[in-house]
Amino acid sequence: MTSTPLILASGNAGKLREFHQLLAPLGFDVMPQAEYDVPDVEETGLTFVENALLKAREASRVSGLPALADDSGLEVDALHGAPGIYSARFAGEPKSDARNNARLLEALVEVPEGQRSGRYWCVLVYLRHAEDPVPLIVQRSWEGEILAHPRGVGGFGYDSLFWLPEQAMSVAELPAEEKNRLSHRGRALQALVEALGGAHEPR
Ligand SMILES: O=c1nc[nH]c2c1ncn2[C@H]1C[C@H](O)[C@@H](COP(=O)(O)OP(=O)(O)OP(=O)(O)O)O1
Ligand SMILES: [Mg+2]
Numbered sequence: 001m002t003s004t005p006l007i008l009a010s011g012n013a014g015k016l017r018e019f020h021q022l023l024a025p026l027g028f029d030v031m032p033q034a035e036y037d038v039p040d041v042e043e044t045g046l047t048f049v050e051n052a053l054l055k056a057r058e059a060s061r062v063s064g065l066p067a068l069a070d071d072s073g074l075e076v077d078a079l080h081g082a083p084g085i086y087s088a089r090f091a092g093e094p095k096s097d098a099r100n101n102a103r104l105l106e107a108l109v110e111v112p113e114g115q116r117s118g119r120y121w122c123v124l125v126y127l128r129h130a131e132d133p134v135p136l137i138v139q140r141s142w143e144g145e146i147l148a149h150p151r152g153v154g155g156f157g158y159d160s161l162f163w164l165p166e167q168a169m170s171v172a173e174l175p176a177e178e179k180n181r182l183s184h185r186g187r188a189l190q191a192l193v194e195a196l197g198g199a200h201e202p203r
Pocket of ligand 2: 088
């Protein structure tokens with residue numbers, strides 16, 4: 001069986017690792033957009049969906065291949081939904097997980113345990129080609145609480161501050177396979193692959 005190559009429209013090493021772990025066993029021939037010199041697009045949308053569409057469209061346009069983009073972020077209730085679509089740039093440019101985490105802790109310093117609920121969102125967009133008028137779109141969330149101090153060294157982004165009450169661990173303490181099974185991204189991708197059903201041929 002020859003699988004259609006698929007461009008992953010992301011420059012985030014943590015996401016790319018998770019996509020690879022999830023898609024390689026399913027026989028997808030996945031390539032990071034850097035292999036096609038796809039530039040990072042400006043994420044000018046006001047929603048995860050819009051930003052994911054911008055990223056997928058650019059990657060597909062430059063590579064001439066089907067593309068999958070992920071726009072994701074953290075929504076914190078005590079911060080009225082911030083950092084949301086601005087999660088990657090929460091502490092300004094250049095993007096830095098360490099500075100984003102420091103800014104999050106700072107913003108929540110007065111917020112007591114029990115009022116630190118939030119969730120990760122992941123929106124996936126799959127385009128068969130750059131002008132695909134029927135993008136396949138899936139969104140999933142993952143509930144948790146924001147810790148007052150980091151725990152664990154796995155994952156990426158805000159994972160060392162994201163507490164899972166049911167697992168009694170931070171995401172950064174969770175084994176990678178467990179994160180992929182439970183996460184916003186892992187579950188969105190499972191749904192997307194089901195929706196694809198192998199029938200999405202490029203045209
Ligand atoms: O599982 C996750 N574990 C921890 N943090 C996460 C996760 N999922 C998203 N996040 C955070 C990281 C980043 O601060 C933002 C995504 O921003 P987002 O624009 O989608 O990604 P990005 O700019 O890092 O790479 P790219 O746009 O090239 O895919 O949300
Ligand atoms: Mg981004």
